[in-house]
Amino acid sequence: MAKTIMIVDDSASLRQVVSIALIGAGYDVIEGCDGKDALSKLQGQKISLIVSDVNMPNMDGITMVQEIKKLPAYKFTPIIMLTTESADDKKAAGQAAGAKAWMVKPFKPEQLLMAVSKLVQP
Amino acid sequence: MNMEQAFQTFLAESTELLQDMENKLLGFDNCDDPAESVNSIFRAVHTIKGSAGLFGLDDIVAFTHVVESVLDEVRSGSFVLDEPLINLLLQCKDYIGKMVDSIDGEAVLMAPEDLPVQAALEDALFAYLNTEHSTSAATALVGIDDADNYQSVSVIESDSAMANENWHISVYFGADVLRNGMDPLSFLRYLATLGDIVHIETVTDDLPGIEDMDAESCYLGYEINFHSSASKSQIEDVFEFVREDCQLKILPPYAKVSDFIEIIDNIQNDELKLGEILVRCGTLTQRELDNLLQMQNAVKEGGTHRLIGEIVVEDGLASSEVVTAALHRQAQGKKAKEKQAQTVRVDAEKLDHLINLIGELVIASAGIESETHLAGIASLVESAQTMTRLVEEVRESALNLRMVQIGETFNRFQRVVRDVSKELGKDIDLQIDGADTELDKTVIEKISDPLMHLVRNSIDHGIESPALRSQRNKPATGNVKLNAYHESGTIVIEVSDDGGGLNREKILQKARANGLVSAEAELSAHDINQLIFEAGFSTAEAVSNISGRGVGMDVVRRNIEALRGTVEIDSEYTVGTTIRIRLPLTLAIIDGFMMKVGDAFYVVPLDIVEECIELNANHSVGHDGRSYINLRGEVLPFIRLGDYFCQSGSNAKRENIVVIKYGSLKAGFVVDELMGEFQTVIKPLGPLFERVPGISGSTILGSGEVALILDASSLIHLVMQRDGKAISAAAQQSALH
Numbered sequence: 001m002a003k004t005i006m007i008v009d010d011s012a013s014l015r016q017v018v019s020i021a022l023i024g025a026g027y028d029v030i031e032g033c034d035g036k037d038a039l040s041k042l043q044g045q046k047i048s049l050i051v052s053d054v055n056m057p058n059m060d061g062i063t064m065v066q067e068i069k070k071l072p073a074y075k076f077t078p079i080i081m082l083t084t085e086s087a088d089d090k091k092a093a094g095q096a097a098g099a100k101a102w103m104v105k106p107f108k109p110e111q112l113l114m115a116v117s118k119l120v121q122p
Numbered sequence: 123m124n125m126e127q128a129f130q131t132f133l134a135e136s137t138e139l140l141q142d143m144e145n146k147l148l149g150f151d152n153c154d155d156p157a158e159s160v161n162s163i164f165r166a167v168h169t170i171k172g173s174a175g176l177f178g179l180d181d182i183v184a185f186t187h188v189v190e191s192v193l194d195e196v197r198s199g200s201f202v203l204d205e206p207l208i209n210l211l212l213q214c215k216d217y218i219g220k221m222v223d224s225i226d227g228e229a230v231l232m233a234p235e236d237l238p239v240q241a242a243l244e245d246a247l248f249a250y251l252n253t254e255h256s257t258s259a260a261t262a263l264v265g266i267d268d269a270d271n272y273q274s275v276s277v278i279e280s281d282s283a284m285a286n287e288n289w290h291i292s293v294y295f296g297a298d299v300l301r302n303g304m305d306p307l308s309f310l311r312y313l314a315t316l317g318d319i320v321h322i323e324t325v326t327d328d329l330p331g332i333e334d335m336d337a338e339s340c341y342l343g344y345e346i347n348f349h350s351s352a353s354k355s356q357i358e359d360v361f362e363f364v365r366e367d368c369q370l371k372i373l374p375p376y377a378k379v380s381d382f383i384e385i386i387d388n389i390q391n392d393e394l395k396l397g398e399i400l401v402r403c404g405t406l407t408q409r410e411l412d413n414l415l416q417m418q419n420a421v422k423e424g425g426t427h428r429l430i431g432e433i434v435v436e437d438g439l440a441s442s443e444v445v446t447a448a449l450h451r452q453a454q455g456k457k458a459k460e461k462q463a464q465t466v467r468v469d470a471e472k473l474d475h476l477i478n479l480i481g482e483l484v485i486a487s488a489g490i491e492s493e494t495h496l497a498g499i500a501s502l503v504e505s506a507q508t509m510t511r512l513v514e515e516v517r518e519s520a521l522n523l524r525m526v527q528i529g530e531t532f533n534r535f536q537r538v539v540r541d542v543s544k545e546l547g548k549d550i551d552l553q554i555d556g557a558d559t560e561l562d563k564t565v566i567e568k569i570s571d572p573l574m575h576l577v578r579n580s581i582d583h584g585i586e587s588p589a590l591r592s593q594r595n596k597p598a599t600g601n602v603k604l605n606a607y608h609e610s611g612t613i614v615i616e617v618s619d620d621g622g623g624l625n626r627e628k629i630l631q632k633a634r635a636n637g638l639v640s641a642e643a644e645l646s647a648h649d650i651n652q653l654i655f656e657a658g659f660s661t662a663e664a665v666s667n668i669s670g671r672g673v674g675m676d677v678v679r680r681n682i683e684a685l686r687g688t689v690e691i692d693s694e695y696t697v698g699t700t701i702r703i704r705l706p707l708t709l710a711i712i713d714g715f716m717m718k719v720g721d722a723f724y725v726v727p728l729d730i731v732e733e734c735i736e737l738n739a740n741h742s743v744g745h746d747g748r749s750y751i752n753l754r755g756e757v758l759p760f761i762r763l764g765d766y767f768c769q770s771g772s773n774a775k776r777e778n779i780v781v782i783k784y785g786s787l788k789a790g791f792v793v794d795e796l797m798g799e800f801q802t803v804i805k806p807l808g809p810l811f812e813r814v815p816g817i818s819g820s821t822i823l824g825s826g827e828v829a830l831i832l833d834a835s836s837l838i839h840l841v842m843q844r845d846g847k848a849i850s851a852a853a854q855q856s857a858l859h
Contacts, residue, residue, distance in 0.1 A: 011169040013132035017176045020125060053172075055165050078303030078363075082172070098302075101363045105168075106175015106183050118312045118363060119304065 003120050004045065008032040008052035008064065009082065018051065021109035026122035035059025039067055042074060048120045050079045051112070053105075054094065065097040078119045082107075132173050136222045139166040143215050147208050160203060163211070164193040170218065181230040182221050185240065188247045189214045195250065210246050217243055288320055288375050289350060289357060294328075294343035296367035301338050304364050310344070313360045317350020343369075355407040365409070470563070473523055480513075480520045481711055481803035487513045488801065488824030514801060517711055524564070525707075528606045528615070529557030531570050535577050539602060542581050549599045550585055556606035561613045565705055568685055569615065572678040576617040576701050577602065579675075584621030584699055594696055596620065609785075612687075612729070613707055618700035624693040626650045651691045655679040686818050688835045690785070704785060704835075714802030714821070716829060717780060718795040719764040723829035725802050725821055726791070730782050730834055734796055737777040751790070753781070759841045760790030766816065766837075782834050789838045804831060816840070 005027045007018045012033070019029045030045065032038030034056040050068065054061035061081055068074045081094045081102035094102060103115060143166040146159050153159050171186035189211070196203050203211075217240060221230050232240070291313075295306050313319065325343035329335070350357070354372055361370050487510050494506040532554045543550035585591075585600035592598060605616040626647060633639040633653050645653075655675045682689045687705035706712070706727070714725040735753070737760075750759040760779055763769075779790035802821045811817065818833035 009172075010165065011135060011173050013128055013135050013173045014169070014176055016128035016131055017125070017173075020128060055161075055168055057162065057165070076301065076303045105172040108178065109176060114359075115363070118360060119308055121308065121311060 002026055002028045002122055003048040004028040004030060005049045005051060005116065005120070006030045006032060006038060006041070006045075006047050008035065008038040008050065008056070008061070010034055010053065010056045014053075017109055018112060021113050022116065025113055025117070027116070027120075035061060035064030035067070038064055042068065042071065047074070047077060049116060050074075050077060051116070052079060052081060052099075054081055054083045061099075062093050062097050065094065065099045069098040080112075080115060080119075129177060132177060133222065133225075135173065136170050137219070139170055140215050140219050140222075142166055144212065147212055147215070150203060150208060156203070157197075160193065160197050164190065164197055167193060167218075170222075179225060179230055181232070182218070185214075185221065185244070186218060188244055188251075189218070192247050192250045201250065207250070210243070214243055214247070289317075289348040290373040291346040291348050291357065292343070292369075292371045293346070293361060294325070294369040295340045295364060296369075297336075297339040297341070299340040299364055299367050302367065304367070306340060306342060306344075306364075309361055309364065310346075313346070313348070313357070316352040316356060316360065317348055319346055320349050321347040358407045358409065468523075477520055477524065477711070480517050483513055484517055484711060484801045484803050485822050485824065489826070490824070492824045517801065521562075521711060524562050525560040526563050526566060527558050527560055528566060528613075529554070531566055531573070532557055532604045532606070534570070535574070535604060538574065538577060539581060542578060543585075543600075546582065547588070548581065548585055549588065550581055551599055551601050553601060553603040554605075555603065559606035559608060559613060561606075561705065561707055565613075565685055565707075568681065569703070569705065572681045572703070573604075573615065573617065575675075575678050576703075577604070580617055580619040580621065580699070580701075584619035584623075586622045590622075608707070609704075612704045615703040615705070616700055617703075618698060620698040623695040623697050623699050624651055624654065624691070625695055629653055648690075651693055654691065655689065686833070688785070702785075712802050712804065714800045714831070715780070716797035716800040717763070717778075717791070717793040718797055719767075719793050720769045722767070722769060723797070723823065723827065724763060724791075724793070725800060725829050725831045726780070726782060726834055727802075728799060730784055732781040732783045732788065735779050735781065735790075737779045737792055751779070753790075756788075758788060758790050760792055761837060761841050762792040763832075764792075764794070782838065784834050784838050787838045787842060789841045791832070791837070802829075802831065 005022055007015050007022070007029060008031075009015050009018075010033055015031045015033070019031060022029050030041055030047065032041055032052075035052075036059045038050075038052065039059070052061045052064060059067075061083075065079055065081070068077070068079070078101065079099040081099045082105050083094070083102050101115070101119075103112060143163050146153075146163050150156065150159055167186050167190045171183055171190055174182035174186065192207075193211075195201060196207070201207075217236075220236065221232065224231050224233075293309075299306060310319070310322075323345040325345060326341070328341045328343065330341070335341075348357070354374060357372055358365075358370070361368060487506075491506050491510055494502045535554075536552055539550055539552040580602050581600075585602070586594070586596075588598055591600065601620045603616070603618045605614075605618070607614055629650055630639070630645070630653075633650075633656070634641055638653060638656050639645065655678070679689055682703055682705070685705055687703060689701065689703050691699065691701050693699040713728040715728045715731045717724045717726075737751075750757050752758075758779075758781065777792050777794060778796050779792055780796070781788060781790050800823075804819045805821055806812075807814070807817065807820055816833055816837050817830050819831040821829050821831060823829055
């Protein structure tokens with residue numbers, strides 16, 4: 001069974017492009033448009049990897065990661081943060097929340113794909 | 123769902139976000155939650171930037187990055203969003219909208235008049251940032267930062283790793299790897315997609331007793347013998363997500379060292395720093411370099427300054443061989459850069475067009491000059507002279523534009539010599555002299571193939587095998603030398619080696635066997651040497667893939683002759699060979715010397731004219747078209763041009779001899795009248811007359827008449843051949859006197 005990856009971003013076009021790339025590589029994809037939306041969609045799913053933006057309306061990425069880490073089923077799920085912030089405090093916040101990996105935006109779909117395939121094979 | 127749809131989504135989304143941004147900016151003064159307003163403005167720009175990056179729209183990414191940086195400062199409270207900044211941001215919003223509208227396929231095609239607008243906006247934005255114009259946005263990176271827990275650990279002896287063909291990777295995962303959601307096996311699986319894991323050793327030394335073990339912690343390390351053609355940074359990238367959670371050491375296979383050096387030699391960019399060169403060739407990864415630079419800075423603050431090269435070698439990240447090669451490349455780059463600053467690139471076609479026009483100008487001005495002389499108006503003559511002088515200067519500098527140094531062509535042979543000599547198991551040094559000698563670019567382009575052939579010949583046939591060299595008491599390392607210099611209006615290029623030299627006995631035998639020379643013909647050493655330029659001639663015992671098929675030297679000669687040049691060879695058996703190519707400096711316009719015989723005009727390049735003397739009755743003269751005179755104790759053979767070109771008898775009262783020197787040879791041309799210096803625009807003869815011996819081209823005089831350009835070298839050789847014996851006898855005679 002294909003592994004499922006969740007992509008959380010407020011930009012619909014980014015979600016679309018990432019989804020096309022991931023589905024093409026053989027993953028299943030669930031989209032979330034912000035932190036709150038993502039959390040609500042996690043329930044009852046088996047998700048192997050979460051790729052999430054930091055800066056989003058309603059609930060930002062950092063808060064979302066903190067919430068996710070509280071869920072027993074997702075305690076050890078790897079999370080890649082997508083971030084433009086080069087500021088170290090943002091990274092530290094993400095790290096403290098439980099996301100260890102991040103990609104600096106902007107990136108090319110194949111860059112994300114390569115990063116993903118290191119953590120989870122389809 | 124496809125990319126086209128996603129792109130449409132991007133367009134709609136951008137328009138929406140920009141509209142939202144405008145609304146927020148306009149309503150900023152009256153809004154309830156300024157922080158959230160700023161945040162959503164920031165988010166709009168941020169989202170556009172991120173999506174634009176996905177579609178590869180780098181121009182939009184670069185610009186939005188600057189806007190975003192300013193907004194980030196606002197968000198963090200560095201300055202307030204006041205009226206002027208709002209106005210600026212509105213302009214930026216308009217400009218981003220314009221950029222999105224101008225997307226054409228993969229690129230943003232902005233109208234030229236918009237670019238100054240962008241520059242002005244960026245300047246205004248940078249004023250808020252107080253930073254240099256740097257767009258770090260272009261570097262999309264998967265980030266695992268900070269070198270705090272980075273330590274290069276020597277896990278195994280470097281010797282044992284050096285001895286084998288495979289990469290050696292040692293990776294020790296940190297305790298938190300599992301807790302962070304990383305699966306060590308996942309990385310090993312990914313690694314296996316890059317190559318073969320030949321051997322893997324699981325290191326369990328850190329494994330505590332079962333009662334102390336934390337099920338969520340990772341205690342494992344792996345020593346991996348890895349066979350792959352991947353680069354070091356590709357291999358390192360496999361572990362990027364656990365980079366700070368693990369100790370990683372990647373040792374290259376032994377064979378890689380030579381590869382690195384080769385890559386360094388071939389790097390095109392001349393502005394790289396040492397570290398960058400090492401990264402480029404794959405010795406260091408970017409991450410290792412960043413760590414090193416941090417270490418270097420830290421140490422600098424501590425007082426002692428260490429060079430990157432030293433650190434790299436001491437830490438065993440690269441062998442000193444590679445670093446030396448990189449340092450060498452860096453020094454070269456610096457030199458080349460100094461030169462670059464003073465040059466402008468021009469399309470070669472434009473240059474050719476200019477030269478052609480100047481050729482026409484030269485002819486036209488010659489016409490004006492002769493007309494003014496006929497008209498006899500003093501003031502007109504004077505101004506015509508001024509113009510002629512200027513035309514001459516213009517011609518000089520235009521031709522100079524095409525002159526390039528031969529050094530670049532020579533340097534390419536470094537690689538050839540290294541590769542070919544390695545292939546043949548010979549140890550050969552290439553020595554380059556006269557690299558700054560200039561010649562016409564067209565000539566340089568056409569000469570590099572023949573040169574390549576000669577160099578390969580020198581390596582293959584010239585330099586002996588190491589065993590034979592030691593037998594002949596020569597140093598084990600052979601020497602091939604390229605040299606270039608100017609000599610009387612020509613450029614001379616020499617390829618010489620200290621190898622075996624030509625075996626004249628063998629050449630003569632072969633030539634007789636092939637019927638190139640009749641059995642009883644007696645040839646001088648020089649003539650025998652020249653035989654190797656005949657078609658189908660090769661004495662090499664073994665035909666190797668480097669050279670020796672006998673199609674070489676005659677092709678070389680033909681190529682060189684097509685450039686109006688000559689090639690000759692000096693060689694001494696067991697001592698060495700020098701091949702000398704002599705070429706005209708330019709193929710377009712020359713300073714000529716004009717002579718007249720009867721009604722016909724002849725031109726020779728001025729540079730080869732030594733002197734002009736009167737041919738008086740004292741000189742022994744035979745009217746059979748060849749003879750010689752005694753020129754201050756030297757034998758000077760001469761040729762009557764009128765006779766040679768079968769002109770009906772000249773009736774000049776006095777005859778003159780123009781003494782021509784070509785290489786080491788001298789000869790005289792007997793002519794009726796000396797017309798003096800003349801700017802000669804060389805016109806080709808056309809296919810019908812191309813093969814006429816003694817003539818290399820034609821030129822048009824100001825009067826519209828045609829003059830023939832003499833091929834001095836072939837005429838001299840003609841004279842020498844015909845009079846060879848008589849001259850050597852005469853030379854002996856004059857030596858006796």
